[in-house]
Amino acid sequence: MDPSDVETVFVAGASGGTGRATLRLLSSRVQTVRALTSSPSKADDLRAAGADEVVVDDLLNPTALADALSDVDAVLSAVGSNITDVWARDEYVDGAGTINLLDEAVDAGVEAFVMESAIGVGDEPASPLAAAFDVLIQPIQRAKAEAEAAIREAPVRHTILRPGVLTNGPRTDTVSVAEPGAKLWGSVSRADVARLLVAAPVTPAAADRTLEVVAKPSFPKRSLDIDWQLPRSRGSDTITVDTPDGGTQ
Structure with a gap:
């Protein structure tokens, strides 16, 4: 997608920390x-x-998604379960809920679908810390893996982001992004993840890829060199430049 082609974006999980940062940027x-x-x-x-x-x-029992996804160009999913849900639920918004959203998005003709997953999801080799994280919340991680698989098989451009431990720190724009199996570990701010969620639909190198994401520590030798772009359809006569502190120029 061209950065100027994105006019309507649907944000799932909007009330969470990553979701709110995504709204502010969009x-x-x-x-x-x-x-x-x-x-x-x-x-x-x-x-x-x-x-x-x-x-x-x-999302686990949707009734309004068909209308809500009308004329949507991109879906950004930042939904997530709490650790207490491991013992309290039989199904998770990360899995069945995301798949419900995906199915409706495909039916509505949405062009791009971006999912915030988690480091340690999937069968690829992971760092010891990521593997331990996977064991701690295994049911949720399995649900995320099922959603990831459904997204890869769906007829829609997609990007799946697997961030490390999420923090409430400021946006830095200095994240390390790597293919699964790079064994990244560490933390990343929700604001940095939000920037990648927003950028993924219009960044050519992010199309149809699954990417691990961390900020601290950095992994320059393992990190991919991706030129992340941002949409710019609002106020077409001007280009908004976002700064890491959340302001604009």
Whole structure:
């Protein structure tokens, strides 16, 4: 997709930390930001964070997705389960919920689907720390793996991001991104992950790829050199330049 072709973006998991950072970044760049939440009480907060429209629905039992995905160019999924869900649920929004969203997106003709997964998901060799993380929340990781597999098989351009431990730190734009099996480990801010979620649909090198993502420590010898781009359809006469501290120029 060309950066100027993205007009409507649908953000799932919008009320989480990564989702809110994604809304803030999108709000100055695309015509319509549509946010999904399962809680009606969060609608006003999401509009304040940058959403133009808010959809209230449950991905595990969706009733409104078909209409919500109408005219959407890209779906960015930042949904995730809490560690307490390991013992409290039989199915997870990371798995069945994401697959429901994917199926509706394909039916709606969405051009790009981007998923925030997690480091340690999948069968590729992982660092000892990533492997330990995988064991700790194994049911959720399996659910994410099932969703990843469905995305790869679907007829839609996709990017799957597997970040390390998520933090609330500032955006740095200095992440290490590598193919699965590179054995990255460490942390990365939700703001940095949000930038890659937003950039993935319009970054040629990110098309149809699964990528591990960390910031600290850095892995310059293992990291891919990707020229991440950002959409720029809102205010077509000007180009917005985002800075790591969240401002614009």
